[in-house]
Amino acid sequence: xEKWQDNRAWFLVLPVFVIVAFSAIIPLLTVINYSVQDIxxxxxxxxxxxxxxxxxxxxxxxxxxxxxxxxxxxxxxxxEIPLGIIIALTMPKKGWGASASLVTLALPLLIPWNVIxxxxxxxxxxxxxxxxxxxxxxxxxFDHTASSLDAWVTLMLxxxxxxxPLVALLAYAGLRAIPEAYYQAAKVDGASSxxxxxxxxxxxxxxxxxxxxxxxxxxxxxxxxxxFVLTGGGPGNSTTFLSIYLVKIAVGQFDLGPAAAxxxxxFLIILLFSWxxxxxxxxxxxxxx
Amino acid sequence: xxxxxxAFILGFYFFIMLLPIYWMLNxxxxxxxxxxxxxxxxxxxxxxSNYIKIFTDSSWYSGYLNSILYVSINTLISxxxxxxxxxxxxxxxFLGDKQVFFWLLTNRMAPAAVFLLPFFQxxxxxxxxxxxxxxxFAHCLxxxxxxxxxxxxxxxxxxxEIDETAxxxxxxxxxxxxxxxxxxxxxxxxxxxFFCFMFSWVELLLAxxxxxxxxxxxxxxxxxxxxxxxxxxxxxAAAGILTxxxxxxxIWFVRNHMAKGFAMGRV
Amino acid sequence: xxxxxxxxxxxSYHDGAQKPEDFALRRVHESWxxxxxxxxxxxxxxxxxxxxxxxSGLLTPSRGSVxxxxxxxxxxxxxxxxxxQVFQFPVLYDTMTVFGNLAFPLRNRGVDTEQIRQxxxxxxxxxxxxxxxxxxxxxxxxxxxxxxSLGRGLVRSDVAAILFDEPLTVIDPxxxxxxxxxxxxxxxxxxLTLIYVxxxxxxxxxxxxxxxxxxxxxxxxxxxxxxxxxxPEHKFVGYFIGSPGMNxxxxxxxxxxxxxxxxxxxxxxxxxxxxKKAGQKLEIGIRPTYLKVHSNKQPGxxxxxxxxxxxxxxxxxxxxxxxxxxxxxxxxEDQPIPDxxxxxxxxxxxxxxxxxxxxxxxQGAS
Numbered sequence: 050x051e052k053w054q055d056n057r058a059w060f061l062v063l064p065v066f067v068i069v070a071f072s073a074i075i076p077l078l079t080v081i082n083y084s085v086q087d088i089x090x091x092x093x094x095x096x097x098x099x100x101x102x103x104x105x106x107x108x109x110x111x112x113x114x115x116x117x118x119x120x121x122x123x124x125x126x127x128x129e130i131p132l133g134i135i136i137a138l139t140m141p142k143k144g145w146g147a148s149a150s151l152v153t154l155a156l157p158l159l160i161p162w163n164v165i166x167x168x169x170x171x172x173x174x175x176x177x178x179x180x181x182x183x184x185x186x187x188x189x190x191f192d193h194t195a196s197s198l199d200a201w202v203t204l205m206l207x208x209x210x211x212x213x214p215l216v217a218l219l220a221y222a223g224l225r226a227i228p229e230a231y232y233q234a235a236k237v238d239g240a241s242s243x244x245x246x247x248x249x250x251x252x253x254x255x256x257x258x259x260x261x262x263x264x265x266x267x268x269x270x271x272x273x274x275x276x277f278v279l280t281g282g283g284p285g286n287s288t289t290f291l292s293i294y295l296v297k298i299a300v301g302q303f304d305l306g307p308a309a310a311x312x313x314x315x316f317l318i319i320l321l322f323s324w325x326x327x328x329x330x331x332x333x334x335x336x337x338x
Numbered sequence: 339x340x341x342x343x344x345a346f347i348l349g350f351y352f353f354i355m356l357l358p359i360y361w362m363l364n365x366x367x368x369x370x371x372x373x374x375x376x377x378x379x380x381x382x383x384x385x386x387s388n389y390i391k392i393f394t395d396s397s398w399y400s401g402y403l404n405s406i407l408y409v410s411i412n413t414l415i416s417x418x419x420x421x422x423x424x425x426x427x428x429x430x431x432f433l434g435d436k437q438v439f440f441w442l443l444t445n446r447m448a449p450a451a452v453f454l455l456p457f458f459q460x461x462x463x464x465x466x467x468x469x470x471x472x473x474x475f476a477h478c479l480x481x482x483x484x485x486x487x488x489x490x491x492x493x494x495x496x497x498x499e500i501d502e503t504a505x506x507x508x509x510x511x512x513x514x515x516x517x518x519x520x521x522x523x524x525x526x527x528x529x530x531x532f533f534c535f536m537f538s539w540v541e542l543l544l545a546x547x548x549x550x551x552x553x554x555x556x557x558x559x560x561x562x563x564x565x566x567x568x569x570x571x572x573x574x575a576a577a578g579i580l581t582x583x584x585x586x587x588x589i590w591f592v593r594n595h596m597a598k599g600f601a602m603g604r605v
Numbered sequence: 606x607x608x609x610x611x612x613x614x615x616x617s618y619h620d621g622a623q624k625p626e627d628f629a630l631r632r633v634h635e636s637w638x639x640x641x642x643x644x645x646x647x648x649x650x651x652x653x654x655x656x657x658x659x660x661s662g663l664l665t666p667s668r669g670s671v672x673x674x675x676x677x678x679x680x681x682x683x684x685x686x687x688x689x690q691v692f693q694f695p696v697l698y699d700t701m702t703v704f705g706n707l708a709f710p711l712r713n714r715g716v717d718t719e720q721i722r723q724x725x726x727x728x729x730x731x732x733x734x735x736x737x738x739x740x741x742x743x744x745x746x747x748x749x750x751x752x753x754s755l756g757r758g759l760v761r762s763d764v765a766a767i768l769f770d771e772p773l774t775v776i777d778p779x780x781x782x783x784x785x786x787x788x789x790x791x792x793x794x795x796x797l798t799l800i801y802v803x804x805x806x807x808x809x810x811x812x813x814x815x816x817x818x819x820x821x822x823x824x825x826x827x828x829x830x831x832x833x834x835x836x837p838e839h840k841f842v843g844y845f846i847g848s849p850g851m852n853x854x855x856x857x858x859x860x861x862x863x864x865x866x867x868x869x870x871x872x873x874x875x876x877x878x879x880x881k882k883a884g885q886k887l888e889i890g891i892r893p894t895y896l897k898v899h900s901n902k903q904p905g906x907x908x909x910x911x912x913x914x915x916x917x918x919x920x921x922x923x924x925x926x927x928x929x930x931x932x933x934x935x936x937x938e939d940q941p942i943p944d945x946x947x948x949x950x951x952x953x954x955x956x957x958x959x960x961x962x963x964x965x966x967x968q969g970a971s
Contacts, residue, residue, distance in 0.1 A: 052430055053431070054432070058426040058430035058435075059433070065419045065486060066438065069442060069478065069479065072453075072476060073448070077448075080456055136348065141345075150352075153352055153355075154352075156355075156585070157359075159540065159585025160540065161539065161540045164581050164582070167578050168362050168578060171358075171574075177373055180358075230694055230696050233663050233692065237684065237710075237758070238684070239684030239710055239713040253699075267446065274542050299454065299455060319447045320447060323447055
């Protein structure tokens, strides 16, 4: 399939370009503008160069938030990707069971993010929550408002509960695209179910898994609403992730300059890691014998 | 039996997954006093009082209408603009095509928190603050690139020869696109609409920042009312349950498209 | 290597099917000799792939049993049946090299490394794959991929049968011939039982010693290619095989004469005797090749109108109208054709008679 060479195709892209540019480029320029100025009030601003970048890069609390963020995103990927694949493998291939599973699975994805937080507050509170009360009854103390570990556990549970379905849906899409003949050939060849997974299903899912890893990485790295509702970043700073910290600086303290510099660095980190993941997943499965 | 083991694992997962939602439903059918007094696995004296309160208070139900309105506008804008663009990316090579495609995707990675303040200023300049269109536009930032990305995948699955044949047969571009091409990727359009709806419906940060009263989303209404009434758990749970319903309805209506879209192997 | 017996096989894709329409396969009873080459021929949806999958064990038949060398294998999964199966579209393990692909079935069975290398090299040699062994399996051309799929079946030393499910569908026309020769050569060299599913009669007739024509889940006729051509036992076989298919004319019996809307066609004594027993509603069947077209009246010939002439290169196909019934004749390229009117003669030895779609046969004759 050979694509046509024609620059007039730009006319088709133009509406998208305009609408996205309006929402992306102007605000981005504003952010860049802020990041190199000190703003005292309307019309009162001074050019400060890389001052804010230096300040932000030296901020100890930001370093802590960054490491917390990496730990969180890393755990998210480690748990959600394999779990999502397992669920996709257990889903029925056709019939009413397939439709029913798809609908049920997609349910958590369609709940507004702050409601997700609410659901988990209600579910894990030691006084009224099923989960919190059960754990406490088993003799362990559990309170995500008091213990950092408990807050993390709650947050991980919530995140896995919320987003594993997306990975499962994508993996399921990948699995459905594998022609039946592959499974038949594998049976004739006497392949074990592990071999089928390793040599047929996993390689054929590479495309959708790339999308899944990228989406999950980006979104978990940007997480804001759920921990904000659940813990507000606490107890202490134990669940203060980058977005929460950023909003604290920008809105709470109204330090626009550092917040803007912070935003740009944040954006670049995501860009860099997304690119690395993309490259790694594209090359995975190419160099083996 | 292998099949039974699979069904068991899946059933177990769904059971765990639905528990928190069930718990919220349980809470929503009880009064706040009842919730705080006794711990119960199911409502002993189920009451709809929380729901009645929501449906009789306009600050509650208008939140719903606001959310549904801006989400629908956003889904519509995303689809209408993304369809031709995705077609261009799947069919043509043109100056800067790869760069533009990548640039579009990077917007999916921009932290919403980064754009809060500039967005507020931008939409203030145009006098759009607290309008549905402002939120719909703001959500285009991540939904339009996503829609282009998904649709491009579906369109690349349609052989280019179909287009060539149609043009030779004398179809004009717009007639070909509307009567032949879009029906071919119907399932893909369904899946795309689903994802646009989903990401716009669940987003709160931008929606809350750009609205004050007239276009305030239901999810934001929830947080406000909670702080005002001092944690009425029953009411909060009822509002939460109600925010799930539109999403559940949407999945129900697109479920066949989704199954088909997934069978085409593109998402 | 094995002799394959199918005993009263029926299959339905629905549970608890009772009506005949629910069955994709309705009662197949066949025996296939060790080392023979067989083809299952029929239009799509006739049940041929279902039957193939029952033999390989990918499907368990709703009814009946499958025997390999007298042993009941109905309940055995494919990996324990020692068959090789090649599918319509090439199936390759993309992450492995060609060597890895060929070695895969042996590795799954725990064969030791040295033996694997030896077998793979042998098979690669037979299939002309030696130069490809170290390459990645993805990115090869379709015919090489199909050879690798076949090779994965052949590496096992204990293969009982090779099953092909329309293996040439995705192969370029110019390579089809080459690959078909290769398959035939392998069959002769390894003396394996070979079952070939296709909807292409040319493939089936050139490839197999015995061809089974299937339609609507039933096996209509099994026989050597000549038998299928000369004595189609069922009208469908007559239509489906031959190009163009057999002519059928409804007729009424009158002594040794068959009357087609008044025109008289003379029958051989034996044929007429059979027809008398069969009764009323009869049809005459004759192959277009055997129909003689004359420019002028000959003894025993019948007048017909010429409707259309198609030039096919080495021969011509003439469409004629004989008393409102259409029939076709296939005549040599160099024979002149009259303008409008022609005289047809029906060689008595080549005339077949059908009642209710079935060929009339002498009792006890095959």
